[in-house]
Amino acid sequence: MNLKFRGILFGLICISSMTAQTQFFTIATTQVGPGVVRKKVIETNIPWTINVLEIDLKNPEISIESVKARDLLSGTEQISSMVVRKNRTGHSIVGSVNGDYFSGAGVPINAQVVNGEILKPENINPASPSYWSTIGFDPNNRPAISTNIFRCFIEKRSDSLQCEIVDINSTRGTDQTILYNSYFGSTTGTNSHGFEMQIHPLNRWLVNDTLLCVIESLERGTGAMAIPAGKAVISGNGSDSTFLSESFNVGDTLKLFVGILPAISPLNQLIGGFPRIVQDRQNVALAAYKAEGGSSTFATDRHPRTGVGFSADSLKLYLITVDGRQTTSLGMSLIELADFMISIGVAHGMNLDGGGSTEMYVRGKVQNSPSDGQERYVGNCLMVVSSAAVTNLAHIQIEPDNYRLFDGNSIRFSASGWDTNFNPEALVSGTITYSISPEIGTIDQSGNFLAEGIGKSGMVWIHDAFGLSDSATIHLKGIQKIGIKPSTSMIDTTHSITLRVEVVDEDEINQNVSADRLHWQSLDTAICEVDSLGKVTGKKEGKGRIVVTFYTYSDTANVTVKICEGEVSVESMDSPDHWTISGEYYDAMHTYMVSTDSPKTEGTHSLKLGYSFIRLSNNRSWVNLNSDIFINGIPSEITLDFKSNGAKHKLYLTVADIDGELFQTTIIGYAQDSTKFSTLHFSCASFIPLTTGATLNYPITLKSIRIMLGNTAPVDSVNSGVVYLDNLRVIYPGSEIQPAGSGKPVSDGFHLFQNYPNPYNASTQIRYRIPESGAVSLRIYDMAGYEVAELVDEQQAAGEYSILFQMEELPSGLYFYQLKSCGNMQIRKMVLIK
Numbered sequence: 001m002n003l004k005f006r007g008i009l010f011g012l013i014c015i016s017s018m019t020a021q022t023q024f025f026t027i028a029t030t031q032v033g034p035g036v037v038r039k040k041v042i043e044t045n046i047p048w049t050i051n052v053l054e055i056d057l058k059n060p061e062i063s064i065e066s067v068k069a070r071d072l073l074s075g076t077e078q079i080s081s082m083v084v085r086k087n088r089t090g091h092s093i094v095g096s097v098n099g100d101y102f103s104g105a106g107v108p109i110n111a112q113v114v115n116g117e118i119l120k121p122e123n124i125n126p127a128s129p130s131y132w133s134t135i136g137f138d139p140n141n142r143p144a145i146s147t148n149i150f151r152c153f154i155e156k157r158s159d160s161l162q163c164e165i166v167d168i169n170s171t172r173g174t175d176q177t178i179l180y181n182s183y184f185g186s187t188t189g190t191n192s193h194g195f196e197m198q199i200h201p202l203n204r205w206l207v208n209d210t211l212l213c214v215i216e217s218l219e220r221g222t223g224a225m226a227i228p229a230g231k232a233v234i235s236g237n238g239s240d241s242t243f244l245s246e247s248f249n250v251g252d253t254l255k256l257f258v259g260i261l262p263a264i265s266p267l268n269q270l271i272g273g274f275p276r277i278v279q280d281r282q283n284v285a286l287a288a289y290k291a292e293g294g295s296s297t298f299a300t301d302r303h304p305r306t307g308v309g310f311s312a313d314s315l316k317l318y319l320i321t322v323d324g325r326q327t328t329s330l331g332m333s334l335i336e337l338a339d340f341m342i343s344i345g346v347a348h349g350m351n352l353d354g355g356g357s358t359e360m361y362v363r364g365k366v367q368n369s370p371s372d373g374q375e376r377y378v379g380n381c382l383m384v385v386s387s388a389a390v391t392n393l394a395h396i397q398i399e400p401d402n403y404r405l406f407d408g409n410s411i412r413f414s415a416s417g418w419d420t421n422f423n424p425e426a427l428v429s430g431t432i433t434y435s436i437s438p439e440i441g442t443i444d445q446s447g448n449f450l451a452e453g454i455g456k457s458g459m460v461w462i463h464d465a466f467g468l469s470d471s472a473t474i475h476l477k478g479i480q481k482i483g484i485k486p487s488t489s490m491i492d493t494t495h496s497i498t499l500r501v502e503v504v505d506e507d508e509i510n511q512n513v514s515a516d517r518l519h520w521q522s523l524d525t526a527i528c529e530v531d532s533l534g535k536v537t538g539k540k541e542g543k544g545r546i547v548v549t550f551y552t553y554s555d556t557a558n559v560t561v562k563i564c565e566g567e568v569s570v571e572s573m574d575s576p577d578h579w580t581i582s583g584e585y586y587d588a589m590h591t592y593m594v595s596t597d598s599p600k601t602e603g604t605h606s607l608k609l610g611y612s613f614i615r616l617s618n619n620r621s622w623v624n625l626n627s628d629i630f631i632n633g634i635p636s637e638i639t640l641d642f643k644s645n646g647a648k649h650k651l652y653l654t655v656a657d658i659d660g661e662l663f664q665t666t667i668i669g670y671a672q673d674s675t676k677f678s679t680l681h682f683s684c685a686s687f688i689p690l691t692t693g694a695t696l697n698y699p700i701t702l703k704s705i706r707i708m709l710g711n712t713a714p715v716d717s718v719n720s721g722v723v724y725l726d727n728l729r730v731i732y733p734g735s736e737i738q739p740a741g742s743g744k745p746v747s748d749g750f751h752l753f754q755n756y757p758n759p760y761n762a763s764t765q766i767r768y769r770i771p772e773s774g775a776v777s778l779r780i781y782d783m784a785g786y787e788v789a790e791l792v793d794e795q796q797a798a799g800e801y802s803i804l805f806q807m808e809e810l811p812s813g814l815y816f817y818q819l820k821s822c823g824n825m826q827i828r829k830m831v832l833i834k
Helices: 079-086 239-247 285-291 334-343
Strands: 012-014 023-033 036-043 048-056 062-068 092-098 112-114 117-120 133-137 143-147 149-156 162-164 177-181 195-201 210-220 232-236 253-261 269-272 276-279 305-310 316-322 348-352 360-362 380-386 393-399 402-405 410-412 414-419 433-436 441-443 448-451 456-463 469-476 479-485 488-491 500-505 519-522 528-530 535-538 542-550 553-561 567-571 580-584 592-596 606-614 622-631 637-643 650-656 662-666 678-683 700-708 718-731 764-770 774-782 787-796 799-805 813-821 824-832
Touching: 023 048, 023 092, 023 393, 023 402, 036 092, 048 062, 048 360, 062 079, 062 112, 062 269, 079 092, 079 360, 079 380, 092 305, 092 316, 117 177, 143 276, 143 348, 162 239, 195 239, 195 253, 210 239, 232 239, 276 285, 276 334, 285 334, 305 334, 316 334, 334 348, 393 456, 393 469, 402 410, 433 441, 448 469, 479 542, 479 553, 488 535, 500 542, 519 528, 528 542, 535 542, 535 553, 567 622, 606 622, 622 718, 637 650, 650 678, 662 678, 662 700, 678 824, 700 718, 764 774, 764 813, 787 799, 787 813
Parallel strands: 402 469, 488 553
Antiparallel strands: 012 023, 023 036, 036 048, 048 316, 062 380, 092 360, 092 380, 112 117, 112 269, 133 143, 133 269, 149 162, 149 253, 177 232, 195 210, 195 232, 210 253, 276 348, 305 316, 305 348, 393 414, 410 448, 433 456, 441 448, 456 469, 479 500, 519 542, 528 535, 542 553, 567 718, 580 622, 592 606, 606 718, 622 700, 637 678, 637 718, 650 662, 650 700, 764 799, 774 787, 774 813, 813 824
């Protein structure tokens, strides 16, 4: 039997008060009981995952019950455990959601009524009373949402003399009368200073109705009277005790009124929450939240949520859970939950306890994804109960039954069996077969479906050996746009770039497309070539175009092959006009930048930076020199002449690539030489992304020179000084590096050879040559610029030397080795692979 009749499908729901991009898709519709349908709804843009249990309240085999954890006022329990306790023949638990907020001991904050017995009224602060919403049901499942005031009293059947009952299942005070039932425990726990009488109703327990109750037994001066299940004890102290003992005898019939008003009358089940969010199909979340005493951002923040509501005719009940605090579902605000509830037909609705307690349990399985990854212990729950008899297998159902997939994605379908009354029925292993419409993909006999195609729809069918069947609708989503990232880039003949493709489907979701499904082509093969993975290599200088094609969709990227050589000055730093100052934890009033004609290295002037800051114990002070300097080609290094004031300054460069993503690199060690200008080297191989996952694509633009200022004074004291910057330039691969102010290449005899082997594993040889005797320094640095080893620091005679370097504790990665001697310096890279 095909079950598409059950599909009171949401289909595509657009909610106007949310963003225009909000789209809800119902991916599963499964009948799980007489008149009970579970639906799974997703929204992929935000995203949200929502489960809805839709209940036909007029179905005579369905009832709604409020259940207390452990059947005790004080106690917590997992919903699955409560279901096991309550499940029995003729009383089958179809589904359940978590209920009210509760204390650490599991006592509900609001009132609760279970099968006509009241467990407690709402906890109210008399100094600032505010009442939270409840949902109640009469014996015919008719629902109502209200905020309530407790009132309870007894009177003799023969006259109107009354005794007020001040509370339910609480500690008895002086001159008070308390009503106890078995949810409190096995006895009242009272002392001997009182009068107690055990009663039972002539018919059944109900709230908001006057009940006739028979007195079964009396005790005076004893205390801790037993409370049998289904019965109650009225316990009085002081003046109330006297009234009770003088007014009642064993066998008398009394009138008992337990009121939670204005809840529905008579009241059979009731559970609390907070707050009401839908009233007369209007979103009242913010107004009701304020009226019920909300004072934080709980209403507007996104959290996992549990909600309950019913239709305008009170004939349909909706139990709703929204997953949250997960990448697949962010959770909803109360406003968003109210909008969703209205969209599916809720006229009156409220929020139940959510967060990590959010749970929907249907037919022996947790249907949602709790944010804790497992069931929490809760204080109570709301259950849907079926009294329908168990029969034989009559239906099979497929899930999901309405799904949207993109080309290359997969999903697994599952089948379930149900009897004539939609009680679960086990399927015989191996009896289910799957088939699909042609040209939408492939499916195996375990239900694994692989989508193939775009912009078309088809069906998936299941069949069993007894002639039962069901079907699901599959839509293969179309493409909204395809784009190459980056759309413009620069390479040279030694550096390549791997282009990536962004495919956006018709639901505006980015899709990952496997490389074997993309076709790449270079339109200018003399300038650049592209392989099957989108890797572009340059052949000669010029402008090239790369095309990617996916089905009938394509895009083109522009790739410039630029070959730069030598050392190029990109900023003379003769004037501060192209620079601005910012920073962190520095004195902006006493930090300045001016042009000066001495000292300098190249040109007519250099930049003089004066700074001031108060040294902090837990934060470093920074000054940023900001600009926008375009750097052509693919440099190997950026260099800067810098003269310190003796303090240990650390310098960084921040650049933006062609995509606008920011990257940072730093010098090796510190800049602290105050005797002369030093050339600082910033390796372009060491750029670190400032945004997780960013990829550096040339050309770049220098955005700032960041200086972490050195400390020269104690903590909480003023540090100040002056430094000089000059001659910002770039070095392209194969170029010799000139020292600051030399105006000529380094000495012919000074040379640092490439280490061998490189890459290396355990050890490597480093050779160097110095043309004259003097102090020699050979140090190893990591990519962050921190020194990891000092190989040489001594006076050496002119000649050629070889050093064996081995440090087994170093991790794999890129390292730099730096040679200094007689005013010359050279840096090379080496790679450690373990």
